[in-house]
Amino acid sequence: MPVTYLDSAATTPMDPRVCAAVADAMATVYGNPSSLYAAGRAAKAAVEKARRQVAALIGAKPEEIFFTSGGSESDNWALKGMALARRAAGQPCGIVTSAIEHPAVLRTCAWLEAQGIPVTKLPVDAEGLVSPEALDSVLDDASNDSASAVGIVSVMMANNEVGTIEPIAELARVAHVRGALFHTDAVQAAGHIPIDAQALGIDALSLTAHKFCGPKGVGALYVRRGVAIDPLIHGGEQERGLRAGTENVPGIVGLGCAAELAAAELVAEAERLKELRGLLASRVQAIPGCTLHQAEDDAQRLPGILNFGITGVRHDALLIRLDRAGFAISAGSACSAGSLEPSHVLAAMGVPSERAQEAVRVSMGRFTTRADVLTFADALAQTVTAMRNH
Structure with a gap:
């Protein structure tokens, strides 16, 4: 796949x-x-x-x-x-x-x-x-x-x-x-x-x-x-x-x-990724119970990262289902993968433990396309619905 x-x-x-x-x-x-x-x-x-x-x-x-x-x-x-x-x-x-x-x-x-x-x-x-x-x-x-x-x-x-x-x-x-x-x-x-x-x-x-x-x-x-x-x-x-x-x-x-x-393409690539991040943010926020974990000021956010959680949907179960559907995202730092502890970053930001257990990170890069974002957003919404109806 x-x-x-x-x-x-x-x-x-x-x-x-x-x-x-x-x-x-x-x-x-x-x-x-x-x-x-x-x-x-x-x-x-x-x-x-x-x-x-x-x-x-x-x-x-x-x-x-x-x-x-x-x-x-x-x-x-x-x-x-x-x-x-x-x-x-x-x-x-x-x-x-x-x-x-x-x-x-x-x-x-x-x-x-x-x-x-x-x-x-x-x-x-x-x-x-x-x-x-x-x-x-x-x-x-x-x-x-x-x-x-x-x-x-x-x-x-x-x-x-x-x-x-x-x-x-x-x-x-x-x-x-x-x-x-x-x-x-x-x-x-x-x-x-x-x-x-x-x-x-x-x-x-x-x-x-x-x-x-x-x-x-x-x-x-x-x-x-x-x-x-x-x-x-x-x-x-x-x-x-x-x-x-x-x-x-x-x-x-x-x-x-x-x-x-990277130096030659940085400005144009940053603008492209900001657009993709904004598109994804608008789609995931349409899912009931979605919360974004980010700075309010767009200038204080990296162009390609979006961290969010969906109430009642644990990130471990969500990641497994999305992986089976052909999508690679994470629950945070790759260096902490496999840890049962909630994210120390979200904890420091005051995110409650149960909310941190729902947080996932989508990070886009040079080869991410608009079609990738739209396909993922649709799959995410369908997967969340299926998990809630299970």
Whole structure:
């Protein structure tokens, strides 16, 4: 049965143009980038081209881009690397993050807390927004206690479950006024909304290729020039001595190609996805008992994500029926699939547990069509009716 794929927030199909670039690199760019002979220099050139392409996507300098295995490694490296470097230098290294972060951030913070580094979680409002005023208050309280002095603030740029876009510029400004560094997990945002790391005041930023039609297993960490960060992976001198291991050249080429394509098509694609999201929202709201979980302001929502729940219809049963009908959607983060616990994001937004058990996420991408949305909306309405009549 053909599948209508509507889970692009979990991962995206690779763009055929990216596939071609990766295949060409696998066939022809076989050298080790650290080797000095011609094949090595060709591989090095391919890596550096990709570095420039990724930097252009987020408004950074090429030398501020470090390649990783993906978003989780980038988040781990950013938080562990900056916190441990600051602690070794005798600087404040406490961390403030939000209650709705991806597990890659929350579990890294839990590990750091076990190493004696204090961690504070900021609440969010009913729309999933972090308040700059709340951050300022927490930083003010921490400044009066040397044991919990904050050195790093980490707030995601856009949430992977409900699509809320956070006020990053304001949060970074508050962090800097208080002398803290600012990291953002931009895994869901990169390639989908404009990002200018320098203008936003970001000190470190995580991204991954497979969220914008690139290959899995490759990502990047932006570290602003002058920010001290310890290596996460020790060994050789790759990535200017900060991330050991022979580079994944085909993957990096794919990341670079995907970044260049996303940058060129970002504005038009965002408008197209907003239209599809609006169309889907209008259809699902016509189903009795439907509630949307999202920010009120359209400018604070990612173009392709719609999270909603239907009263009395549990998401697990709904997903199984829709899967059998040929539709791929999710109940939230792919990294939490299989968990019996309600979404920590919806819980932080004040959504009651029974409502959270009904929430599903539809996320559209580059290859989603209007016909896909209309076909899904019809199937959803029919499935809900059948479940209620069962």
